[in-house]
Amino acid sequence: ATNYKITSRKFPSLVYTFKENIATIQGFYNQKAIETEQIQLWWVMNWPEGQKRIEVLPKKPNLPSKLWKAIAFGSFVDLQEFTQKNLISNVKQMNEDTWKYSISFGSISEWLLAFKSYMDAVLILYENREQEINTYRDHIYELCTKYKFSAVMGYDEDRRIALVINRDSTLFEKDIEAEGKNFDIAAIKRLKDEVRPNNW
Known part of the structure; x- marks a missing residue:
């Protein structure tokens, strides 16, 4: 029996049986977070088997095992x-523990491309998060x-x-702390830049 299903996306999604998804999550209130946590618990308890499931997928991003984990x-x-x-670099250095990355994204286009690649991988394991991740991408x-x-990049990382840290949450919710940390001063600075005459 296959452990995946073909989707309308580029890559398939893994399928979890009812028996695999039966973990009871205590102390969570967010239903979407509970669904994700159940799948996450399966991965934590079954990484060797899960790794094999990833390996036999007919189509998947070429990521190092460390990143899949x-x-x-x-x-x-x-x-x-x-x-x-860095995806190309990762393929070349598949067995090395240290990877080198450029420091930051130069534009929203670069971030969107990277986020799309990240999303492709996440949705193979967590198809239940598709709407959440799409909504978050649009929000950013x-x-x-x-x-x-x-x-915004600071906010994204903090969020x-x-x-x-708070697994009883999803990317659907606002994070007041991350917003306050990244946008209060930024908003003032942006406003100053917009009203500043060109010859300043």
Whole structure:
């Protein structure tokens, strides 16, 4: 029996049986977060089997095992690992523990491309997160129309770190702390830049 299904996306999604998804999650209130946590618990308890399932997928991104494991376990993932240049580099250095990344994204276009690659991998393991991740991508894009790009990138990182820390949440929810940390000063600075005459 296959453990995956073909989707309308580029890659298939893994399928979990009812028996595999039966873990009871205590202390969570967010239903979407509970679904994700159940799958995550399966991965934590069954990594060797899960790794084999990933290996036999007919189509998948060519990621190092370490990166698949980080995604499966719900760890924070640096989106720089998903830039085209670094994906190629990862293939070349598949067995090395240290990877070199450029420091930051230069534009929202670069971020969107990397996020798309990240999303492709996440949705293979967590198809239940498709709407959440699409909504988050759109939210980040919208924030870029209001705030400086560097502030939005800071927010993105803080928001995804907060998701790892508070697993009874999803990217659907606002993160007031991350917004306050990244946008209050940024908004003022942006406003100053907009009203400043060109010859300043």
